[in-house]
Structure formats: C-alpha cells, structure tokens
Amino acid sequence: MAALKAINKIDGVPENLDVDFIKKWISSKVSERRFKHIEGVATTAKQLAARAGCSVKLAELAGWLHDCCKEVKDKELISLATNFGLQLHPVEKINGHLLHGPVGACICREELGLTNTEVLGAIAEHTLGAVNMTTLSKVVFLADCIEPGRNADYTRPIWQALNGDTDSHFVAGNNDKVIDIDMGILVSCEAGLTDLLKSGRLIHPKTVDVRNYYLQVIQSRAQVVS
C-alpha cells in the first residue's frame, strides 16, 4: 500500500489522498461487504494496469473510489445527479442506481478535491462503460467485473477472453502476460446484457452501444489479420 502514497505527485490528485485516508473515507460510506468488493477491485485493477500498460497507481486509486456512492439510495442519486448538472437518460430516472458512477465521480471531486480527469472518468464509466474508453477506464470496468468476490461462473468467460487460456487469475509477478482487454470488455458486456435479458430488466442503450463498439473493434482487428 505504500505505493499509493507516491501518487501524491500526480496531477489532479491531492497530497492527502493516501491509502489510509481513502480506506477511512470509503468505510464511512459503505458496508463491510461492499468494502471487501472495493478492495478486490483495487487489487485487480492494479494487476490489470500492470499488464495493460497504464498507471498502476491511478488504477488502484480509481479502484478504491469507484463504488463510493454504491449504497446511496436511488432517489438521492437522481437528486444529486440533477444538482451536479448531469444529463439524465430516462432509463437512469427509473434505475437511479445506474448513476452511482457519475455521481461518485462528482462526489470525489467535491469531497476529496480530486480533479484528475482520467480517474474521474474511470469512476464515472465503471458501470455502463463507454465507447472509446481510456485504458484506465477499461481496467476499472473489467476489474469491477472479475474481482475475486464475483461468482466464478460469471467471471470465467471474461477471464478466458482476457487471458486467451483457462486461467481465471493472474500469476503473481507475471506482468508481461499479454492480455486482450478489448475482448474482455466485449465478453463482459455480453454477459451483462444476457443477465439483464434473463431477469427482464431495462437495458440502458449505452450498454448496447458499448457492446457494439467493442464488437466492431474486435471484428476490424480480425479483418486486418486475415
């Protein structure tokens, strides 16, 4: 955890934002169970970042902060989002919990003084994803899907897409492992869509846009190879 303390010199990250402070701040906002999930996301985000070639420190920071508003009630999220001037999609007005990412980013800016746009973007985009995400956003989106607390049946296909083999974990120290982050995102979008269809819940059009975008990324890649 000492590594996170070095984050202080990064643009848009206040000097007091070390891991002890963040842990205390997060634990005042979420249950113990959620805290464990968040810890899993921060650890997985670090492992992914090391292999995807983006900042491990920022990935850990975004991992720790991504669900800071996860336990805020839907009605309050809608009201906070409106007060922060966010544009709400009709599906978000019905399913306020979808706003915990964007509102979480605003809260981090307001309460922590965090202005690093990459980290704020990764927090905001972690639930629905976005087309053309930064590598940091992709890392946090995926870490949220595959952290060790998630159901193994759900995560196995995503790990396989990422790793290209049957490993459902990263081998410690093997930071040179080549991972297919776009394929991982495509498979996790499709797993999310399947779940939504099975449970008869509303689908945010952005989820479909993101799935289509990454499908095209993979298809265009295949065409270049063939």
Ligand SMILES: [Fe+2]
């Ligand atoms: Fe979340």
Ligand SMILES: [Fe+2]
């Ligand atoms: Fe999460």
